Amino acid sequence: MATDTSQPRNIVIIGGGIIGCTTAYFLTRHPAFNPAIHKITLIEAQSIASGASGKAGGLLALWAYPANIVPLSYRLHAELAKEHDGPKRWGYRTVHCGSVTAKGKLYDVGKKEAVVAGTDEWKKLPKTVKGKAPPVPTEIPKELDWFDHDTIKTYSVMGTPETTAQVHPYLFTTSMAELAVEKGVEVILGLVTALDYTGPNGIKGVTYEDKATKHIHTLSATDVVVAAGPWANHVFPEAPIEAIRAHSVVIKADVSANAVFTEIDLPKDFGIKDSSGTKRRKHGKTVNPELYARPDGTIYACGEGDYAVPLPKTSDLVVCDTSRCDDIHAYLSTISPTIRDSEVVAKQACYLPLVLSGGGPIIGETGIRGLLLASGHTCWGIQNGPATGKLMSEFIFEGGAKSAHIDSLDPQNVIQTILQMPLEFQNRMAHTIDTSIDTKLAPLARSAAAVQSKLNNLSGLQIASNELFIKNILETTQETSNTIRDHSLEVQAKTSSLHRSVDQMNTLIESVSYLLQGLTAAQQSPTFSRDTTEVQAAASGLWRGLWLIISSLYVLVRAFM
Structure with a gap:
């Protein structure tokens, strides 16, 4: 759909x-x-690049995913680096990339303590598309002399300087912001608390709380881009996004320009003693930390993802579990004496945005006039950032994507796919809970399936009888509220280890309560049943609330899988 660029536009971007x-x-x-x-106004809750964009690895690769935007973004990275002196400004350079399988070994553990907590299953953050053929093993490069070659079983090439590069993510992100400000973009530090709609199908602005003054402001907008990463559904509840936490460390070591993906079989006696002399549990596991050497004389290394702590309200509240950071250093120390003897200068954590249905990212229009969504970039946000930014500019000024074919990334398609998830899938989630977690939680997944079925029925109703329509919605919402409340009480009584889940369910109960109160009050209005516009607006708001409940239940189930 073409847009009239001769008219005034107030464009608001949510997320720095x-x-x-x-x-x-x-x-x-x-x-x-x-x-x-x-x-153009960019609103950021804390500071530019305060989330994953400031704590990522910064790897760029032509073999990343999704294939429909990767080549565009990789090319744009090179063009941006050439135009703005990227090598000097944000550490842009091409690199070699490979993967190693290794048998770790303990060096002199008496000289240096390692803190290793470990987990039962390594939640690997996928860097390649499922089903892709693995790289062919070859001889380990000579420049990787900072590895103990006796521990390396195989080395395989994943990328060359023609297909792989890197940037320092914090420097790259802040540079993009600075270059945008030079051309007139205003940056506001504040937390967006609401999207302001004009009826059920249009956007008219945003409401935010100023970070410094805590004052509430409303900003009018013709176009709003939700680019809030894992916080996307805090701003726009329909966004089918969940968050996974990832830890990383920065190690002071000047080594060759290589990115290395590892698969390390830890030594049998990897249970290192802690400072009190108590031996930790033994490790006989395989772990997969990644490491990227940087031109500033450091190595960035990251570990597994986890759902142990829910996404906080803002990036400054992210909890870093330093024991997980110590794990990363300890794992890599079993195959690299250089890393073992080098100082860890930063321990950090962030949350990555994942699309609930898998794949991702999602880029484009939401179906609400003037509201666009760009999120779910997983661990390839830095790589695919330039392409996403360019495509969003085309949506706003040209009415659609021009530089790449991205129908598969359409937010509306993804949302509909999730809304129409077969009941068999949700029943499988219930079965997983039945067999591995707690049979008391299984009805939650079945409740989500039941609500899903009713929502599908409701979505096909014609508003011929407004009173019947609202009655159906009220009944569905009440049933959901009762089910969640009942099982929340059961979970509370079950075990203290489920407190985080209880908090999430109580939040859902409160949301349902507000929805019921608001809709009941509206139904009692003497003009309500005669005003189709009012019915549609109320139904739209309730649909958003119920979608928030379903997506939150999904995240809750994932936390126990």
Whole structure:
């Protein structure tokens, strides 16, 4: 759909990570951008690159995913580096990339303590598409002399300097923001608390709380881009996004320009003694830390993902479990004496955005006029940031994506796919809970399936009888509220280890309560049943609330899988 770029536009971008900053950058570089009539505002809750965009690895690869935007983004990275002196400004360079399988060994453990907590199952953050053929083993490169070659079983090439590069993610993201500001973008530090709708199918602005003053402000908008990463569904509840926590460390060591993916069989007696002399449990596991050497004389290394702590309200509240960071250093120390003897200069954690249905990211229009969504980039956010930013600028100024075919990334398709998930899948979730967690939780998944079925029926209703329509919605919502409340009490009585889940369910109960109160009050209005617009607006709001409940239940179930 074509857009009239001669008219004034107030464009608001929510999120100061790589997606929001590249969107701001490419909007100001679009041929149709006119600073005299086009106002661009970027709202960030804490500071630019304060989330995953400042704590990522920064790997760029032509073999990343999804294939429909990777080549565009990889090319844009090279062009941006050339135009803005990327090698100097944000550490852009091409690198070799490979994977190793190794048998770790203990060096002199008496000289250096390692803190290893470990987990039963390594939640690997996928870097390649499932089903892709593994790389062919070859001889380990000579420049990897900072590895103990006696521990390496195989080495395989994953990428060359023609197909693989890197940037420093914090420097790249903040540079994109600075370059956007130079062209007129305004950055506001504040927490978006609400999207302001004009009826059920249009956006008219955002409401936010200023970070410094705590004052509430409303900003009018013709276009709103939700680029809030894992916080996308905090702003836009329909966003089918969940969050996974990831830890990383930065190690001070000047080594060759290589990115290495590892598969390490830990030594049999990997139970290292702690400072009190108590021996930790033995490890006989395989772990998969990744490491990227940087041009500033450091090595970035990251570990597994986890769902142990729910996503906090803002990035400054992210909890870093330092024992998981110590794990990463300890694992790599079994195959690299250089890493073992080097100082860890940073321990950090962040949350990555995942699309609930898998795959991702999702980029494009939401079905609500003027509201666009760009999130779910998993561990390839830095890699795919430039392409996403360019495509979002095309959606706003040209009415659609022009630089890549991204129908498969359409948010509306993804949302509908999730809303229409077969009941068999949700029953499988219930079975997983039945067999591995707690039979008391199984009805939650079945409840989600029941609500899903009723929502599917409701979505096909014609508003011929408004009173019957509202009655059906009220009954569905009440049933959901009762089910969640009953099982929340059961879970509370079951075990203290489920407190986090109880908190999530109590939040859902409160949400349902507010929905019921609001809709009941509206139904009692003497004009309500005669005002179709009011019915549609109320139904739209309730649909958003119920979707939030279902997606939250999904995340809750995932936490126990």
